[in-house]
Amino acid sequence: xxxxxxxxxxxxxxxxxxxxxxxxxxxxxxxxxxxxxxxxxxxxxxxxxxxxxxxxxxxxxxxxxxxxxxxxxxxxxxxxxxxxxxxxxxxxxxxxxxxxxxxxxxxxxxxxxxxxxxxxxxxxxxxxxxxxxxxxxxxxxxxxxxxxxxxxxxxxxxxxxxxxxxxxxxxxxxxxxxxxxxxxxxxxxxxxxxxxxxxxxxxxxxxxxxxxxxxxxxxxxxxxxxxxxxxxx
Numbered sequence: 732x733x734x735x736x737x738x739x740x741x742x743x744x745x746x747x748x749x750x751x752x753x754x755x756x757x758x759x760x761x762x763x764x765x766x767x768x769x770x771x772x773x774x775x776x777x778x779x780x781x782x783x784x785x786x787x788x789x790x791x792x793x794x795x796x797x798x799x800x801x802x803x804x805x806x807x808x809x810x811x812x813x814x815x816x817x818x819x820x821x822x823x824x825x826x827x828x829x830x831x832x833x834x835x836x837x838x839x840x841x842x843x844x845x846x847x848x849x850x851x852x853x854x855x856x857x858x859x860x861x862x863x864x865x866x867x868x869x870x871x872x873x874x875x876x877x878x879x880x881x882x883x884x885x886x887x888x889x890x891x892x893x894x895x896x897x898x899x900x901x902x903x904x905x906x907x908x909x910x911x912x913x914x915x916x917x918x919x920x921x922x923x924x925x926x927x928x929x930x931x932x933x934x935x936x937x938x939x940x941x942x943x944x945x946x947x948x949x950x951x952x953x954x955x956x957x958x959x960x961x962x963x964x
Contacts, residue, residue, distance in 0.1 A: 881913035
């Protein structure tokens with residue numbers, strides 16, 4: 732994750748949080764697999780690198796990232812105490828909160844004002860609070876809807892998976908956020924499925940007719956050997 736944490740894109744998002752004084756943030760997506768958790772963790776690590784504190788709230792009941800937790804004694808008096816959270820491989824440790832198992836607690840947090848109160852309490856102890864959310868269209872009795880979280884935080888980051896998320900899906904997601912009065916800090920395009928310039932140029936060369944096979948081969952070799960086209964962006 733470090734290569735994402737140190738990227739210019741993450742720096743841009745972090746700078747925007749500072750400039751606009753947004754301390755509680757939710758990362759939102761229309762569907763699963765758009766990079767919400769990766770963005771949450773990368774941004775959290777970028778904040779930690781700056782010497783500030785951050786609480787990761789894993790309310791993504793569809794696909795929770797953290798699997799175990801360790802109690803922190805000085806937070807035991809809290810209603811939802813921060814803990815040390817670890818992933819399944821125990822390769823990453825974050826101070827965070829997992830979604831409550833109690834159905835009554837989930838219903839309580841859905842009520843207007845309750846989650847806002849909880850965020851204020853967390854911000855007394857942390858510089859930033861970042862929410863990992865369930866995809867915005869998935870609402871059931873076992874989760875806290877992304878719209879409820881989006882309305883409670885200072886601002887939201889919308890993740891869009893290039894080549895997968897359609898314009899209609901993005902518009903529907905934005906409309907749902909608008910209906911609850913949620914603020915959108917910006918949109919982050921996840922281009923992991925987008926071809927590189929080098930691979931796209933080679934693909935176009937393969938479309939040349941067979942009678943140009945020598946020229947085609949020469950151009951493809953030239954593209955492969957061009958250092959600029961082999962650089963990571």
